[in-house]
Amino acid sequence: MGLYQLLEPSERTAIIEPNGRVSSFADLHRESGRLGGYFHRQLGVGGRVLLMQPVGIDLYNVVVGLFAAGATGVLVDPSAGYRRVRETLQRIGVRGVVGPWWAQALRLVFPELRGGSAYLGGLGATSYARAVGGPLPQRFDEDTPALITFTTGSTGRPKAVARSHAFLVAQHRVLSQHLGLGPGDVDLATLPVFALSSLASGATVVFPDSNLRKPASVDPGRVLPQMRAQGVSHVTASPAFLAPLARELLKHGDTYQNLRGCFTGGARVSASLGRDLCIAFPRARVEVVYGSTEAEPIAALDVRASIEAMEVGEREGLGALVGTPVPEIEVRVVRPGTLDAADVGEIVVSGPHVNRRYWDDPEADAANKIAEGHVVWHRTGDTGRLDAQGRLWLVGRVADMVGELHPFPLEIRAERVPGVHRAALVDAGGPVLAYEGDEATAELRRATGIDRVLRVDRVPVDPRHNAKIDRAKLRAMIGSPR
DSSP: GGGGOOOOOOOSEEEETTTTTTEEEEHHHHHHHHHHHHEEEHHHHEEEEOOOOOOHHHHHHHHHHHHHTTTTEEOOOOOOHHHHHHHHHHHHHSOOOOSHHHHTTTTHHHHGGOOOSSOHHHHHHHHHHHHOOOOOOOOOTSSSSSEEEEEEOSSSSOOOOEEEEEHHHHHHHHHHHHHOOOOOEEEEEEEHHHHHHHHHHTOEEOOOOTTTTTTTOOOOHHHHHHHHHTOOEEEEOOHHHHHHHHHHHHHTTOOTOOOOOOEEEOOOOEEEEEEEHHHTTTEOOOOOOOEEEEEEEEEEEEEEEETTHHHHHTTOOEEEEEEEEOOTTTEESSTSSSSOOSSSSSEEESTTBBBOOOOTTTHHHHHHHHEEEEEEEEEEEEEEEEESSSOOEEEEGGOOOTTOOOOOHHHHHHSSSSSEEEEEEEESSSSEEEEEESOHHHHHHHHHHHHHEEOEEEEEBTTTTSSSSSSHHHHHHHOOOO
């Protein structure tokens, strides 16, 4: 079974774009079926095509059409630049590009796209593809890749993660059990892959009136009225996206009462932000969802029930609390590169919705996967501990340790100093604490025990979530040789 088979062709609203354009589930079923016939004829089962279509109805018509055809969509992160796209094309090998006119112009820029056979550009070409159509395959192996996405590359070259039809269904089953979305729910979708699971659950997906490539740039004055007008009941988004919404509501002594589910992750969530979200969305189940491109979700935290524990953990330097592992996954804390248990160590995971290998990348497999009989453990690269209650605490990344120091506990202490907005520990010939905010160098030395403290105009963050610290860029800013 594939994810597309879970989409029931009803007249209920499936997708609402910021401009008011609407698609029903029946529309999605019909349009994707026609496009699927075209893709099957042009690409065949397993044929790969680069997806450059902007997030919206047309993208999901195309993606579901590719799923039905047994073809594979290659989804490059929206923040990717020329180098990332070129590397993707060379590593993956695609037979075409789906996107508007500017995406079609990529054929002039990238020789890897010339001679491709499955090009769609704009509504006219899409209409042509629907018209010519073709039969869908009767069946294909559920292990056929449906989507190829990429890790952020925050600690090296981005790795290609092939999500098979079976993998997407397994992931959806975990998410649907955990998020509890269903018909009648309205999900404000900021993460394109998560929106697939929302649709498969029968929920209506609303895309925010915001630039999804820059979550932190969200304008609450546009998105909050949109949420109220569409009756949004759930949202899954980066902390950088949710924080401005909560601040705007709290600034005016307002709340959004209709939200029943608020899920955030992709970066460390502070107790302060957690408290703001609980106040701004008083009827919502507010949760931190911890996971990665290779394994999503891994653990979840009920924030309302855990605010006190989050605050105690921050004060005592325990790290960032991300909750209890979901039942469908097995989690161990081990010495990095091994399966030997450790009190504080690297987090490794296994389970049906955990990626077992990368796309044609044995070097990445050797570095990030550990086989134990028939079980494959994925090395998350995160360091942490499991407490006596079975809850997972993150203390940083293996690659970000500075000697024996884990970054999160020190950064959390630093950010508790009044006037400090963001802090980051990096190795620059020894531990250096960089921070943005008001002058607080002396206070930070006392709070963290770090002698070398440096105030910067801005601590750089990752392009995908606008929330994770970009330590490589920060080291370059401060002149570190590493």
